[in-house]
Amino acid sequence: GxxxxxxxxxxxVEGAIVQINCTYQTSGFYGLSWYQQHDGGAPTFLSxxxxxxxxxxxxxxxxxxxxxxxxxxxxxxxxxxxxxxxxCAVTSTGRRxxxxxxxxxxxxxx
Amino acid sequence: xxGVIQSPRHEVTEMGQEVTLRxxxxxxxxxxxxxxxxxxxxxxxLIYFNNNVPIDDSGMPEDRFSAKMxxxxxxxxKIQPSEPRDSAxxxxxxxxxxxxxxxxxxxxxxxxx
Numbered sequence: 443g444x445x446x447x448x449x450x451x452x453x454x455v456e457g458a459i460v461q462i463n464c465t466y467q468t469s470g471f472y473g474l475s476w477y478q479q480h481d482g483g484a485p486t487f488l489s490x491x492x493x494x495x496x497x498x499x500x501x502x503x504x505x506x507x508x509x510x511x512x513x514x515x516x517x518x519x520x521x522x523x524x525x526x527x528x529x530c531a532v533t534s535t536g537r538r539x540x541x542x543x544x545x546x547x548x549x550x551x552x
Numbered sequence: 553x554x555g556v557i558q559s560p561r562h563e564v565t566e567m568g569q570e571v572t573l574r575x576x577x578x579x580x581x582x583x584x585x586x587x588x589x590x591x592x593x594x595x596x597x598l599i600y601f602n603n604n605v606p607i608d609d610s611g612m613p614e615d616r617f618s619a620k621m622x623x624x625x626x627x628x629x630k631i632q633p634s635e636p637r638d639s640a641x642x643x644x645x646x647x648x649x650x651x652x653x654x655x656x657x658x659x660x661x662x663x664x665x
Contacts, residue, residue, distance in 0.1 A: 475652045484643060484656035485595070529595065531652075538651040539585065539608060542595040 444468040446543035448530055453549045454520055462515045462546045464530035472533045474506050474513045475540060480526045488515070488528075517548070525550045556657035558644050564663045570632040573660045576625055577646030585654060586619055586629050587643040595643075601627065634664045 446466045454460040464474065473492035477485040489497055491506035491513060503516040517524055527547050531540040557576040565571055577584050586598040599609040604621045612619070616635070621627040631638055641661050645654040 473652050484658055485645075485654075486656065487653045490652045533651050537608065538583065538602065539597050539600050540651055540654065541597070544594045 444532060444534065444541045446530055446532060446541065448528075448543045448546045450544070451547045451549070453551060455551050456520055456522060458520050459516065459518050460520060460548065462517075462528050462530075462548070464513050464515075464543055466511050466513075466530070466532050466543075468532050468534050468541070470535035470537075471508065471511070472535050474504075475531045475533070476502075476504055476515045477529045477531060477542075478526050479529065479545070485529060520550050522550050522552065524548060556644055556646055556655055558642075558657035558660050560660060561658060562661045562663075564665065565634055566665055567635055568633045569664075570630065571634045571638075571662060571664075573629040573631075573642050573644075573662070575627045575629070575644030575657060577627070577644070578648075578655055579625065581646035581648045581655075582624075583647045583649075583651060583654075584621060584627050585645040585647075586627070587645065587656075588640045589643060589659075590640045598629070631662075634662075636664045638662060639664050 448464045475490045476488040479485045489504040496505045501518045506513040527545040529542050529545045531542045559574045585600040589595045598611045599619045601621045619629045641659045643659045645656040647654045
C-alpha cells in the first residue's frame with residue numbers, strides 16, 4: 443500500500459519562508475509531486491522530484507531524500523495569494539497514477 | 553488550449569437518480585484520471601485510462617459507479633443510483649506520457665439530497 447503524511451495546517455506571515463514536509467511509505471517508489479489548490483479551485487501542478495536533491499522553480503523549491511522517504515516544499519517570499527492547500531503525491535513503478543496526501547492548508551497572514 | 557473541460561459544473565439531484573459527469577481532456581493527452589474529493593477522504597483516484605483503455609479501476613467505490621472513454625476526447629463517469637454519500641467534488645485530469653504532471657479540470661460539485 444501507499445501512505446503519505448503531511449501537516450494539516452501551517453501559518454506564516456507575508457514575506458517569510460515556509461517549509462511543508464511530506465513523508466511517505468510506498469512500495470516501488472518512483473517520484474514525488476507537489477500540487478497547489480486554492481479554495482474552490484482545482485489542483486495545479488507545482489513540481490516533481492524523482493532524484494535526490496533540490497528542484498527550484500521561482501519562489502518555490504522542492505526537495506527529495508529517497509533514503510529517508512521524505513520530501514518538502516519550500517515557499518519563499520510568501521505572498522497572500524500563496525494561501526492555499528498543498529498536496530504531496532507519489533507515483534510508483536507499475537502504477538501510472540498519483541496517490542495524494544491529505545494536504546496542508548497554508549495560511550499567509552499580513 | 554482550453555484545458556480540461558468538465559460538465560456540468562454543479563449538479564444537484566435526488567437520491568436514486570442517475571448522474572452522468574462529462575470530461576474532455578486536453579488534446580493529445582494519453583492519460584485520463586477521475587478523482588473524487590471530500591473533506592473526510594481527501595482526493596481519491598477513482599479510475600484512470602491510458603489511450604482510452606481503463607487501466608486501474610480499483611478506486612471505484614462500488615458497482616453503482618462506472619466510467620467510459622469511447623474516444624480520446626471524451627469520458628464519462630456515471631453513478632446509478634446516486635446516494636447522499638456520493639456528494640463530493642469530482643475532478644477529471646489528463647496528462648501526456650507521465651502521471652506526475654496532471655492537468656485538472658474545474659471539477660463538478662455533486663450534491664445528492
